Every structure is written in C-alpha cells, then in structure tokens.
Amino acid sequence: MKILVPGxxxxxxxxxxxxxxxxxxxxAFDSVIVVRGNEITITGPQEEAERVGVLFEELxxxxxxxxxxxxxxxxxxxxxxxxxxxxxxxxxxxxxxTGRGRGISPKTLGQKQYVDAMRRATLTxxxxxxxxxxxxxxxATAVRALQDKMVSRIILTRPxxxxxERLGFLPGTLYEKIDPYMKxxxxxxxxxxxxxxxxxxxxxxxxxxxPLAYMRGRAQPYKSRVLTPTGFMSIGSLSVGDLVTxxxxxxxxxxGVYPQGRKEVFRxxxxxxxxxxxxxxxxxxxxxxxxxxxxxxxxxxxxxEMIDRLRAAHAxxxxxxxxxxxVEFEPSDVPVDPYALGLLLxxxxxxxxxxxxxxxxxxxxxxALELNLEGIEPIHKGGYDYVLRNRAGGRGGVIAxxxxxxxxxxxxxxxxxxxxxFVPESYxxxxxxxxxxxxxxxxxxxxxxxxxxxxxxRVQYVTTSPRLRDDVLFLVRxxxxxxxxxxxxxxxxxxxxANGRPVGYRSDAYILDIRLPEGMAPFRLTRKLWTYLAFGGxxxxxxxxxxxxPAGQHDTVCIQVAxxxxxxxxxxxxxxxxxLNDSFIILDEAQNTTPEQMKxxxxxxxxxxxxxxxxxxxxxxxxxxxxxxxxxxxDILSGIEGIEFCHLGARDVVRHKIVQDIVEAYRVFGxxxxxxxxx
Numbered sequence: 139m140k141i142l143v144p145g146x147x148x149x150x151x152x153x154x155x156x157x158x159x160x161x162x163x164x165x166a167f168d169s170v171i172v173v174r175g176n177e178i179t180i181t182g183p184q185e186e187a188e189r190v191g192v193l194f195e196e197l198x199x200x201x202x203x204x205x206x207x208x209x210x211x212x213x214x215x216x217x218x219x220x221x222x223x224x225x226x227x228x229x230x231x232x233x234x235x236t237g238r239g240r241g242i243s244p245k246t247l248g249q250k251q252y253v254d255a256m257r258r259a260t261l262t263x264x265x266x267x268x269x270x271x272x273x274x275x276x277x278a279t280a281v282r283a284l285q286d287k288m289v290s291r292i293i294l295t296r297p298x299x300x301x302x303e304r305l306g307f308l309p310g311t312l313y314e315k316i317d318p319y320m321k322x323x324x325x326x327x328x329x330x331x332x333x334x335x336x337x338x339x340x341x342x343x344x345x346x347x348x349p350l351a352y353m354r355g356r357a358q359p360y361k362s363r364v365l366t367p368t369g370f371m372s373i374g375s376l377s378v379g380d381l382v383t384x385x386x387x388x389x390x391x392x393x394g395v396y397p398q399g400r401k402e403v404f405r406x407x408x409x410x411x412x413x414x415x416x417x418x419x420x421x422x423x424x425x426x427x428x429x430x431x432x433x434x435x436x437x438x439x440x441x442x443e444m445i446d447r448l449r450a451a452h453a454x455x456x457x458x459x460x461x462x463x464x465v466e467f468e469p470s471d472v473p474v475d476p477y478a479l480g481l482l483l484x485x486x487x488x489x490x491x492x493x494x495x496x497x498x499x500x501x502x503x504x505x506a507l508e509l510n511l512e513g514i515e516p517i518h519k520g521g522y523d524y525v526l527r528n529r530a531g532g533r534g535g536v537i538a539x540x541x542x543x544x545x546x547x548x549x550x551x552x553x554x555x556x557x558x559x560f561v562p563e564s565y566x567x568x569x570x571x572x573x574x575x576x577x578x579x580x581x582x583x584x585x586x587x588x589x590x591x592x593x594x595x596r597v598q599y600v601t602t603s604p605r606l607r608d609d610v611l612f613l614v615r616x617x618x619x620x621x622x623x624x625x626x627x628x629x630x631x632x633x634x635x636a637n638g639r640p641v642g643y644r645s646d647a648y649i650l651d652i653r654l655p656e657g658m659a660p661f662r663l664t665r666k667l668w669t670y671l672a673f674g675g676x677x678x679x680x681x682x683x684x685x686x687x688p689a690g691q692h693d694t695v696c697i698q699v700a701x702x703x704x705x706x707x708x709x710x711x712x713x714x715x716x717x718l719n720d721s722f723i724i725l726d727e728a729q730n731t732t733p734e735q736m737k738x739x740x741x742x743x744x745x746x747x748x749x750x751x752x753x754x755x756x757x758x759x760x761x762x763x764x765x766x767x768x769x770x771x772x773d774i775l776s777g778i779e780g781i782e783f784c785h786l787g788a789r790d791v792v793r794h795k796i797v798q799d800i801v802e803a804y805r806v807f808g809x810x811x812x813x814x815x816x817x
Contacts (some may be wrong), residue, residue, distance in 0.1 A: 139191045141178040143198065145387035151201055152194070156323060159212045161475040163193065193219045196226040203231055210792075216244055217789075222249045228370040234278040236287075236332055242278045242330070248790035249275060256750055258784040261775075263728075264752035265768065266786025272752035273726050277326040279750070280722035284344070289722045289747065294323045296726040297735060302347045323347050323726060333710065346419075350725065350735060357398040357694035358708065364697070365707035367468050369567045373708075374568065374695055384698075385705035385713045387465040387618075394698035394741050401694045404441055408458060409684040410620045412710030417694055418442035421715040423705060424683070425611045438715055446684050454682030459705070459713045472564055474545045477662065478510035480579015482542070483551075483606065484558050486526075490552040494526045494542040495519075500663060503582060557602045559646045561609035568620045570617060574658065577613045579604075581652075582663040587670040588651075591724045595675030597652040597660045602645040612651055615711035619654040620679040634745045640693055653679040681712075698741060720746040728768045729753035730760055736767025756808065 143149045143802040152174065153160040162172055169182030169190050178194060180187045196215060197207060204213070213351070215226035229250040233241040244250040245460065249271050255262045256279045264272045280292045327336055331345075337516030339345040365383040376382070381389040398417070406422075423436040427450065436459060444456055457814060472479075481503055482488065485494045496516060498504060504516040504524050516524040528540045546552040549562040565576050585599035601607050607623065614621045628643035654660050654676050661667040699706045708714050725731070727737055728751045736751075743749050753768045760766060775781050 139179040139187045141180070141191060141194045143176045143178060148198065149173075151207060152197055152208075154207070156611065158209065159207060162209060162212050166220065167652060173811065189219050193226075199227045200231055203227075203233075205230065211245070218247065221247075224250065232269070234275065235282050242274075244275065245271065245792045246790045248784070248786045249792075252784040252786065253279065255782040255784050256748070260748055260780040261740070261782075262748075263768075263771070263775075263781070264750065264786060264789065265755060265772075265782045265783065266752075266790060267449075267754050267756065267788065269791040270786040271792055272786065273322060273724070274326050275753060276724045276726075276750040277323065280724060281327070281330045283722050283748070290677060291344050291346065291722075293346045293721055293723045294327070294726065295347070295724070295739075296323065297730045304517025320422040323724075324417060327469060334523045335457060350731065350739065357396075357401060357420060357696040359403055359415050359692035359694050361417050361692075364711050365465065365711065367466065369467070370709075373697060376465065376697060382699060383465055383707045384674070384701035384703075385459060385462055385463075385703055385707070387461050388462045389466070390699045390701040390706065392697050393700050394738065395539050396696050396698075396738055398694040398696055400691050402687050403689050403692050403694065404445075405689040406441060406683060406712075407685045407687075407709075408681045408712065409454060410622050410681055412620075412681065413614070414712050414714070415689055415692065416707035416714070420696075422456075422683075423459055423703070423713070423715045425452070425459075425700060426455055426457070426660050428451070438720060439475075441686060444683055448683055448685065454684065456683040458681045459715060460620070460681055461616075461618050461707060461711060463572070464618055465707070465711075467567040467569065467616075470564060470571070472568065473548055474542075475510035475574035476565055476568075477579045478507055479549075479562075479565065480576040480581075481507055482546075482579075483561065483576075484580050488551050488554050488559070490543050490546055494540060494546070496524045497522045498524070498583070500582075504664060506662070511542065511544070522655060558605070559601075559603045560605040560678075561613070566612055566731050568607060573613050573616060574576070577610065577617070578660060578662050580610060581660050582666065585652075585666075587661070587666055587673065587675060589662070589669065589673045594678060595673035597654070597675070597700045599650040599652060601648050601650075604648065605701055607650065611710075614650075614652050614654065615655065617658060618679065619658070620652070622651040622680055624649050629761040632792055655679060707713040710786040720749075723747060725749065725751045727753055729755050729758045731765050731767035732760065733765060733767045733770055736771055740771075756804065 143152060147301065154611070160171065160173065167190050168187055169180050169183070169187050171190065172179045172181075182189045193215060194217070200211075201207065211230055215230065218224055218226050218229060224247050229244055229247060230622060231243065232250060233243045234253065235242045246254050252262070252264055252272070253275055264276070266272060268648070277294065280289075284292055286609065326347065327347070331339060336345065340347070350795065358373050362373045363370040364373045364376060367381050367383065367389045368547075373461060376392050376395060377391055379397055380392045382392055384390040401417045403415045403417050405413055405415055418441050420441045421438050422441065422444070423438050424444070425434075425436045448455055468639065468808070468812050482496065485497045496504065496507060499522050504518070507526065508514065508516050513529050515529050517526045518524055526542050528538060530538050531540070543552070550634065551559070551562070561576060567573055581597060581599055582718045584601060585597055587595050588598045589595050599610055601610070604784070609641075611621050626647040626648050626649060631643050633640040633642045652660065656676050659670075660677060661670055665798050682785070697706070705713050705715050723743070728736070730753070739751075740749070751768065755766065755769055772783060776783065
C-alpha cells in the first residue's frame with residue numbers, strides 16, 4: 139500500500155524530527171514502512187497494512203487542519219486506529235477553542251464523548267480520575283459558549299472543603315484565602331481568555347470564580363420583604379413550599395431557601411423612590427436602550443455590575459421590569475363598595491361625632507355614593523356639602539345607626555381626619571378590581587389629570603395623611619404602575635383663603651405623580667376621565683435603577699422560586715431575579731459536595747443555562763461518615779432526559795504515561811479489596 143505525501147514540509151511534520159513519529163508507528167504495527175521522497179510504502183498483512191494506511195491518511199488530514207503532530211497525539215491516534223473506536227480526525231480534530239496559537243480538543247474517545255455530552259445535555263456529570271481533562275475541557279466548552287453568545291456568563295465553582303464556611307482565622311481577604319483552592323480554574327481561564335481579557339470579564343461579572351459556599355450568594359438581608367398572596371413578609375420567614383408573587387402577579391412556590399451568612403449589602407434605589415437591600419452578587423433582570431431598540435429580552439446582571447454604570451449620556455441606563463399584570467391577592471368580601479369608600483376617604487367627614495357628610499362640587503359623585511351605599515340618601519345642604527342620611531332613620535320610633543357610621547367603626551376609620559385617614563387592610567390586600575375601585579374613588583376626589591405640552595397625561599394625587607400616601611403608593615404599584623412622591627412642607631407656606639379669611643396649613647402635603655398601565659382608567663368621574671383619555675394618558679410606567687449605595691453588612695438569605703422567568707417581587711414591588719439563567723456553570727471537584735450542597739447547586743440551574751459537574755469519587759475529602767453528593771446523585775438522576783453521565787478512566791488520562799499506570803493500578807487494587815471485603 140502506498141501513500142503520497144504532498145510537499146517536503148508535510149513529510150517532516152508527518153514523520154517528526156529524526157523520524158521519531160515514524161518510529162512510534164513502526165513499533166506499534168508489524169508492517170514494514172519504507173519512505174522514499176514523498177512516498178510511503180506499507181507492506182505486511184493486508185488488514186494491518188490498511189490500518190497503517192488509514193493512520194497516515196488521518197495524520198495528514200490533521201496536519202491539513204492546522205494540528206501539530208506530537209508523540210502524544212500520534213500515540214493516541216494509534217490507539218484509536220488499533221481499537222477501531224473512532225477516527226483520529228473525529229476526536230483530535232474536534233477543536234473546541236483556539237487560544238495562543240493552538241487548538242484545544244479532546245485527546246481520547248472518552249473525552250470526545252464527554253465533549254459531545256456537554257454540547258447535547260443541559261446537565262452533564264463527568265466522573266473519573268485526575269488528569270482526564272474533566273475541568274479543562276469543561277472550561278473550554280464554557281468559554282466557547284460565551285464567545286458564541288449561547289450564554290451570558292460563566293460561573294466556575296468548587297467545594298473546597300477547607301475554604302467553605304470554615305475559613306477560620308487565616309489572614310487576608312476572602313479572595314486571598316480562597317485563591318489557592320481556585321487556582322486550577324484560574325489557570326484554565328487565563329490560558330483560554332488571555333491576560334488582558336480575564337480581569338475585565340471577572341470585573342464585569344461575566345466570569346465568576348468562587349467556592350460553592352459563596353457561589354450561592356444572590357442574597358437579601360433577612361429583614362427584606364417579599365410579596366406573598368397575603369401581603370409582604372420578611373424573606374427570612376419563608377420556607378420551601380411557601381407562595382410568593384411572581385412578575386406576572388400570580389403566586390409561585392419557593393423551591394429553595396439558602397442562608398448566606400453575613401455579607402456586605404447595598405441599597406438599590408429606583409428613580410421613583412422604590413428601594414431594597416441586596417448583596418453585590420444579587421441578580422436583576424434589566425433592559426438597556428439598545429436592548430429595547432433591538433427588541434431583545436431582559437438581560438440578567440449582578441448588582442455590582444451596575445455600580446458606576448447607571449447612566450448613559452446622562453440618561454438612566456438600566457430599566458427594571460414592573461409586574462406585568464395586577465398582583466393577585468386572596469379575594470375577600472368587604473363591608474362597603476370600594477369605590478364609595480374611596481370617595482369617603484377623599485372628601486368625606488369620618489369623625490362620626492355627627493351624621494357622616496360629603497363635600498363635592500360634582501353632583502355626579504354624590505349620585506355615585508347614593509348608588510353604591512345601600513340605605514343612604516345624600517341630602518344637599520347647600521354649597522358643596524351633602525349629608526349622608528339614613529333612609530331608615532326618620533323621626534320618632536326606633537333610632538337606627540347610620541350604615542356609614544357602622545361601617546366606619548367596623549373598618550377602624552371612625553374618628554379619623556385628613557392627616558390620619560388610611561385604606562383598610564381588607565381593601566389593600568384584595569382582588570385587583572377592589573384595589574382599582576378604591577383608587578378611582580380617591581383620585582376622583584383628591585386627584586386629577588395633569589396635562590403638559592408634548593407629553594402624555596399623568597395623574598396627580600394630594601393627601602395630608604402619610605399613611606394614606608403609603609397606601610396609595612401600594613395600590614398603584616400593585617396594579618403595575620409607578621408613583622413619584624414629594625412633600626410640600628406646611629411650615630413657611632403662604633396661607634390659603636376661605637371666605638375671604640387667611641387659613642394656615644397645619645399639615646405637610648404629599649403629592650404623588652402617578653402613571654398607570656395602558657388600558658387602566660384611573661378615574662370614573664366623567665370630566666376627569668375625558669381629559670385623561672383626550673390627552674393620551676397612561677400606558678408608559680417605566681422604572682429605572684437610580685442609585686446603588688453601600689448599606690453595611692447584614693445576615694442574608696437567598697430563595698429560589700419556581701416561576702418560569704425566575705422573577706419574584708420584593709420591597710416596594712421591585713421585581714428581582716435569583717436564579718442562574720443564561721449561564722454556563724461548572725462545579726469542579728464535586729466529590730466533596732454533601733448531598734445537600736449537590737441538591738442546592740442543581741436546583742439553582744435557570745433557563746437557557748448549562749451545568750457541568752465533575753469529580754473523582756476515589757478522592758473524597760469529606761469527614762468520615764459523610765456521604766458524597768456526587769456518589770448518590772447517580773442513583774437519583776439516572777434516566778432523566780437532558781442529563782448525561784460520562785465515566786472517564788485510565789485510558790483518558792492525558793498526563794505522563796506513568797500516571798495512566800498509577801491510576802489503573804489503584805483501580806485494580808480497589809476492586810481486589812472490595813471483592814475480599816478488606817477494610
């Protein structure tokens with residue numbers, strides 16, 4: 139059999155310096171190989187000669203693809219050809235990444251199967267001895283996925299037992315303490331991304347390297363509030379199975395609660411005044427102007443990524459999502475129509491020391507009270523004043539309590555005045571229809587449309603009650619809108635006038651500028667609603683990140699929710715994120731994870747993400763009696779679609795040949811000991 143090699147340089151590269159590569163081939167086969175010029179002649183048994191011919195053709199093909207042949211690569215090619223396992227070009231020619239002038243590719247059939255599994259599966263487990271390329275190939279696959287924009291971040295972690303929650307009193311910062319444990323990951327990244335790129339990627343949070351104990355830390359302080367179907371609760375009081383509110387306003391279960399220890403936290407504040415506390419690694423779904431122009435979905439970034447990048451040409455850069463539809467609370471019956479109660483809170487006299495009354499210049503509102511308050515008849519007393527008379531009262535006979543007075547006492551509103559009015563809890567945490575109706579009543583009395591040239595109509599509301607101010611903020615935000623609040627102090631203000639006499643201001647006034655979602659009417663009063671619609675009101679509530687400031691250190695916890703977008707609602711109806719979406723996550727040395735740690739890691743996997751878990755089950759460093767999460771996970775997850783297990787052995791070790799022999803010797807020894815029951 140004859141092989142023609144094109145070019146003198148190809149022959150040198152094929153045979154090696156001083157024919158060292160040719161000697162490897164001759165030693166591996168019984169055929170006689172003769173080289174004359176650019177022609178290689180192979181004689182011997184036909185089957186053997188054909189194998190040698192295929193080997194040289196494969197080696198030439200590798201050279202044409204830019205591979206440098208070495209004794210190691212030729213030796214592995216020989217093993218593949220002799221074992222009829224795969225063609226060397228299918229294995230060695232599968233280049234994952236090119237860095238520093240050389241390609242990174244699998245070296246053995248087992249490694250090739252591992253690489254293919256990482257491409258196919260959502261979750262890949264690689265179990266095998268040291269030196270089989272588990273970490274190196276996983277990092278290469280992750281970097282390639284990042285370059286191809288298949289993921290937006292890479293997270294590399296390992297359960298360094300000594301660097302977990304027990305760092306002890308070692309000197310230095312956290313990262314100085316953990317660096318030695320993470321060095322293999324740093325080294326692989328440095329080689330594949332370059333000295334200039336890696337620091338920038340890590341600074342932006344695109345690449346994160348941390349021990350498993352700290353990788354979880356997308357956290358908020360225990361006192362931070364999370365919205366639930368019954369109202370806000372502290373995040374520290376939540377348990378797995380509890381329901382919280384997702385970005386669509388509907389309940390979603392908590393599927394993970396992970397204490398994070400004491401961490402540095404920041405106060406993230408939106409331009410409308412909404413704020414919450416979170417750690418630097420906490421995740422947020424945000425959109426930029428470029429994302430909106432290109433109709434791209436929100437990107438997920440960490441809090442620390444936004445610091446010092448909050449403005450673009452003096453405009454807010456990061457837009458936060460709002461709840462996409464009104465929040466659903468558990469509905470309940472209420473003692474009085476919510477719209478009527480809103481009108482009474484706005485312009486009603488609720489002292490109950492006299493017959494309840496109502497003041498308005500709009501007879502339409504007096505009629506609305508009559509229609510929505512059973513047994514009540516508004517009697518016009520002159521000017522703007524109406525008395526809410528009990529139809530069943532009458533003179534003589536049995537004295538009947540006014541229905542409005544009875545309801546006000548039941549709701550705790552009896553005796554309240556302008557600075558002390560509030561929306562009862564049963565109305566705040568009720569169905570969207572109830573909340574919108576009471577808001578419309580408040581706005582029809584103490585609110586109104588505000589028109590501006592070349593701007594859509596907004597809504598303004600004024601109250602002197604700080605509690606009612608907060609309640610209106612709650613109503614607006616729970617319906618998917620936003621509200622800006624400012625205070626007009628009473629001190630120093632020019633007195634108003636009533637009946638020609640000056641009247642001083644006794645309380646501060648709170649002014650709310652409100653934007654509600656498109657299609658949601660803030661008014662029922664005809665004249666206000668007409669103005670609002672005529673000037674294009676509604677439809678543009680937008681919330682941006684305005685500031686991120688340090689807020690000290692707090693004990694923190696993170697939760698995972700089952701919502702499809704991994705979003706949940708926290709303080710002031712801020713929509714936040716807490717799962718690793720669009721990420722390539724590598725858990726290295728996973729044999730040192732506990733079953734609890736393994737479950738925590740696996741349940742953090744978000745949408746559009748891939749995870750690779752690798753380890754050597756013969757080198758477990760956990761305390762005696764503690765089972766490895768990597769050992770038991772094989773029994774738990776086998777057979778699940780999207781999850782693949784790859785087992786690498788001594789033949790896949792790509793270090794010195796003696797390392798293969800050592801690994802194999804230990805394997806044989808372990809099998810003998812297990813068979814004999816020897817401790």
